[in-house]
Amino acid sequence: xxxxxxxxxxxxxxxxxxxxxxxxxxxxxxxxxxxxxxxxxxxxxxxxxxxxxxxxxxxxxxxxxxxxxxxxxxxxxxxxxxxxxxxxxxxxxxxxxxxxxxxxxxxxxxxxxxxxxxxxxxxxxxxxxxxxxxxxxxxxxxxxxxxxxxxxxxxxxxxxxxxxxxxxxxxxxxxxxxxxxxxxxxxxxxxxxxxxxxxxxxxxxxxxxxxxxxxxxxxxxxxxxxxxxxxxxxxxxxxxxxxxxxxxxxxxxxxxxxxxxxxxxxxxxxxxxxxxxxxxxxxxxxxxxxxxxxxxxxxxxxxxxxxxxxxxxxxxxxxxxxxxxxxxxxxxxxxxxxxxxxxxxxxxxxxxxxxxxxxxxxxxxxxxxxxxxxxxxxxxxxxxxxxxxxxxxxxxxxxxxxxxxxxxxxxxxxxxxxxxxxxxxxxxxxxxxxxxxxxxxxxxxxxxxxxxxxxxxxxxxxxxxxxxxxxxxxxxxxxxxxxxxxxxxxxxxxxxxx
Numbered sequence: 168x169x170x171x172x173x174x175x176x177x178x179x180x181x182x183x184x185x186x187x188x189x190x191x192x193x194x195x196x197x198x199x200x201x202x203x204x205x206x207x208x209x210x211x212x213x214x215x216x217x218x219x220x221x222x223x224x225x226x227x228x229x230x231x232x233x234x235x236x237x238x239x240x241x242x243x244x245x246x247x248x249x250x251x252x253x254x255x256x257x258x259x260x261x262x263x264x265x266x267x268x269x270x271x272x273x274x275x276x277x278x279x280x281x282x283x284x285x286x287x288x289x290x291x292x293x294x295x296x297x298x299x300x301x302x303x304x305x306x307x308x309x310x311x312x313x314x315x316x317x318x319x320x321x322x323x324x325x326x327x328x329x330x331x332x333x334x335x336x337x338x339x340x341x342x343x344x345x346x347x348x349x350x351x352x353x354x355x356x357x358x359x360x361x362x363x364x365x366x367x368x369x370x371x372x373x374x375x376x377x378x379x380x381x382x383x384x385x386x387x388x389x390x391x392x393x394x395x396x397x398x399x400x401x402x403x404x405x406x407x408x409x410x411x412x413x414x415x416x417x418x419x420x421x422x423x424x425x426x427x428x429x430x431x432x433x434x435x436x437x438x439x440x441x442x443x444x445x446x447x448x449x450x451x452x453x454x455x456x457x458x459x460x461x462x463x464x465x466x467x468x469x470x471x472x473x474x475x476x477x478x479x480x481x482x483x484x485x486x487x488x489x490x491x492x493x494x495x496x497x498x499x500x501x502x503x504x505x506x507x508x509x510x511x512x513x514x515x516x517x518x519x520x521x522x523x524x525x526x527x528x529x530x531x532x533x534x535x536x537x538x539x540x541x542x543x544x545x546x547x548x549x550x551x552x553x554x555x556x557x558x559x560x561x562x563x564x565x566x567x568x569x570x571x572x573x574x575x576x577x578x579x580x581x582x583x584x585x586x587x588x589x590x591x592x593x594x595x596x597x598x599x600x601x602x603x604x605x606x607x608x609x610x611x612x613x614x615x616x617x618x619x620x621x622x623x624x625x626x627x628x629x630x631x632x633x634x635x636x637x638x639x640x641x642x643x644x645x646x647x648x649x650x651x652x653x654x655x656x657x658x659x660x661x662x663x664x665x
Contacts, residue, residue, distance in 0.1 A: 176344075196313075221423045255341075307381075470595060507605070508537075
């Protein structure tokens, strides 16, 4: 199969998945916003976006065996349909999580129902083309704004996906342009041929980004510190509505949480016992720490740049020009890890940068740019949920003569400031840690992150030790982050009690 055929199949798949996902995303967002309490709203949102935070590599590894069983003893056509169907269901669940997160994060449209109704009243008084153009613009700046942006990003996420498709390719299905190009590059296809072949995928990605760029560039500037709007409380939730909401969440929860845990519980225990018996635990820990170090470095840099981007969006007097400039920094990451990594690989082979080729800089820069769009979303969310009034009220307690009151003040202030930013950094670092493409293409020769080792070994078999190592790699960065957050909180409280 040629690259053009793979590209056509990938494009058709991502358009179908994103178009199907738009409708359940709108329904999920409505149900989340109409939650009876703030706590239930947060729980619903967490359940809806949960599939996005599970690494694609682990999901692909878990369902590789399932795909093999589905295709065993069947005709090639049946095998292809079953594998594509399973992969499409996984991508649909992940895209729905992305769409819900974006829809909740984006500000509400500037066009109100009243303005749209007023425009409808003018239908017989304006030329037909003018009226339809105005109606479409009101829709795009109003009710269609969040779904359009969500569709663009969901299509892009599905189009760029690599890890799950690479591990599930039983007899070369599902067909994916990213896997085709990555395999060709790994088979020592000349770099400049790889770059030339990226023209088609790059054009498709820019076209898919079109609706989102149009909406975001033309909307008026807003304050990113504007808190989330309370869209009202719906206490008349019926049993049917609750069942419908649960039905929308069930595929993601079952596919990404319940089935992997049930299916791998015993192999994880047996694999852990074998890892303790072998002498590879130290090597694995070194590789995990190496991956964690790169992820932390890329997170710090990307969140610093993201903070500057969000601030520029809020304060710039030249709104359109400023947005174009700052959004250009997001473009490499939006185009995907494969396109970005091959571009940086070519850049560091230029005469002036060749001396830095086999250093830590290419991988760190690649991870930073790859995660920058996600870091902007996290920073934007952190800035929007900041409550200056609550923070000021907490600081007023610092003058209290009672030490226990000052400690409570420090704990509240830490939770409103440092704790939130550390949690946001953990989410960004998690994305960096599990980026297989950047690590595989840009890592120094003498350094092997654990993610590349997992990716290579997952192609050769499903062993209990490998399952346990995957879980160990997933939990170790979380444990390190928990220790850092705990020490930071204790240090803040101790300093306030003096």
